[in-house]
Amino acid sequence: MKVSERIVVVGGSLAGLRAMEAMRALGHRGEIVAICGEDEMPYDRPPLSKQFLKAGWDDDRLSLRRSGFQELDVDWRLGCHARSLDAGAREIGFPDGSRLAYGGLLIATGSTPRRLPGASALKGTHVLRSLAEARALREDLQPGSRLLVIGAGFIGMEVAASARELGLEVTVIESLPSPLLRGLGAELGAWAMGRFADHGVDVLCGATVKGFLGETRVEGVELGDGKRIQADVVVAGIGVVPACAWVADSGLDIENGILCDGSGATGLPDVVAAGDVARWYNPVYGEAIRYEHWTSAVEQSAVAAERLLGGHGGVKPLAQVPYVWSDLFEMRLGIVGDVAGSDRMHVCHGSLEGDKFLSLFGRDGKLCAAVGMKRPRPLNACRTLISQGASFEDAVSANA
Numbered sequence: 001m002k003v004s005e006r007i008v009v010v011g012g013s014l015a016g017l018r019a020m021e022a023m024r025a026l027g028h029r030g031e032i033v034a035i036c037g038e039d040e041m042p043y044d045r046p047p048l049s050k051q052f053l054k055a056g057w058d059d060d061r062l063s064l065r066r067s068g069f070q071e072l073d074v075d076w077r078l079g080c081h082a083r084s085l086d087a088g089a090r091e092i093g094f095p096d097g098s099r100l101a102y103g104g105l106l107i108a109t110g111s112t113p114r115r116l117p118g119a120s121a122l123k124g125t126h127v128l129r130s131l132a133e134a135r136a137l138r139e140d141l142q143p144g145s146r147l148l149v150i151g152a153g154f155i156g157m158e159v160a161a162s163a164r165e166l167g168l169e170v171t172v173i174e175s176l177p178s179p180l181l182r183g184l185g186a187e188l189g190a191w192a193m194g195r196f197a198d199h200g201v202d203v204l205c206g207a208t209v210k211g212f213l214g215e216t217r218v219e220g221v222e223l224g225d226g227k228r229i230q231a232d233v234v235v236a237g238i239g240v241v242p243a244c245a246w247v248a249d250s251g252l253d254i255e256n257g258i259l260c261d262g263s264g265a266t267g268l269p270d271v272v273a274a275g276d277v278a279r280w281y282n283p284v285y286g287e288a289i290r291y292e293h294w295t296s297a298v299e300q301s302a303v304a305a306e307r308l309l310g311g312h313g314g315v316k317p318l319a320q321v322p323y324v325w326s327d328l329f330e331m332r333l334g335i336v337g338d339v340a341g342s343d344r345m346h347v348c349h350g351s352l353e354g355d356k357f358l359s360l361f362g363r364d365g366k367l368c369a370a371v372g373m374k375r376p377r378p379l380n381a382c383r384t385l386i387s388q389g390a391s392f393e394d395a396v397s398a399n400a
């Protein structure tokens, strides 16, 4: 079977959908079959920790395609899990033993949340990745109850902020020395912690979980130092892992995601991967990097679709400078590039105290990242500067 006859997309969410749209736009008239593990048509995940929790958004507002899915002419197989990939036979295997042949394959199975041992046995404990999980969490977030969030990354902090706005008592525990350390660095992490304190959220850093309290329903956690924190609801926001266990024996190169070149091609013929599950070679950084961001998934899916449709030598490697945003109370932060703890930081276009600023981060003399609040234009310009390899000093001067 040829690529032009049938393309199978495994994982029908953001990266999968955007790739299918790109395939049709590029003129692919053959069959497209979408294998979707969830029972829902593609929906957007970012609002799940924000508007869906705190503003009661309904499912319709989450749709990733307001104009409907009909014109894409895709054979949607919802609630259907791919279990294996036989690249020699060009077939996908399913738990019931059935198989589906492909001419071309796009893998977009995303990532799945890490879970703490012992948590899932107790009612009132949650992770947040899917709409089903968001519905269950929303049900549990009752005003006046006590929420404990484990992990002060973006998802954990967004859930904490949303729950606080709903009127819950909220505590966040984090093993690292400051919240949002990997996303914002130590100084901005401390600033965000202050803003959370202003809103009445306790963030305990340097704390680890020893075990859960409660028999059938969670009643709290015991920390490594023996301290106990009572809670009615617990959310673990402790990161995700790429969802590639199902292709473990396929011959794909897998190392923290499916290794791809700069246009999404894997080591297997006519198999590409995009989104959270994929680790693409990034010419900006000279290494393969896996992103877990909305914008990266969208940008990769268009390039991977083109590559699968035969644009081999002609498809330019994607030079990606990551962009991510986060909504925390009244703060909308935008982050471009990659922040590390040891970076130099320079604040311009305002101040942290004034909640309006652009923070530039430098590493090895180069601009490596920028974080902006209410400063979208200079932030966007920094994305270009990073892709051009601009020096930190030049970026500081350009934003004086």
Ligand SMILES: Cc1cc2nc3c(=O)[nH]c(=O)nc-3n(C[C@H](O)[C@H](O)[C@H](O)COP(=O)(O)OP(=O)(O)OC[C@H]3O[C@@H](n4cnc5c(N)ncnc54)[C@H](O)[C@@H]3O)c2cc1C
Residues within 6 Å of the ligand: 010, 011, 012, 013, 014, 015, 016, 035, 036, 037, 038, 045, 046, 047, 048, 049, 080, 081, 082, 083, 108, 109, 110, 111, 128, 129, 130, 155, 243, 246, 274, 275, 276, 277, 291, 292, 293, 294, 295, 297, 323, 324, 325, 326, 327
């Ligand atoms: C609560 C939340 C808030 C977020 N907020 C932001 C934000 O503010 N900004 C930002 O940049 N990013 C945010 N993200 C991250 C962003 O949503 C992801 O980067 C994006 O969804 C990645 O898209 P994807 O299509 O690669 O993977 P996913 O969205 O994870 O989709 C993968 C799909 O594949 C399915 N699947 C997995 N295995 C199989 C299988 N074997 N067979 C069939 N189907 C399978 C899954 O069920 C899923 O439907 C957020 C994520 C979450 C969960």
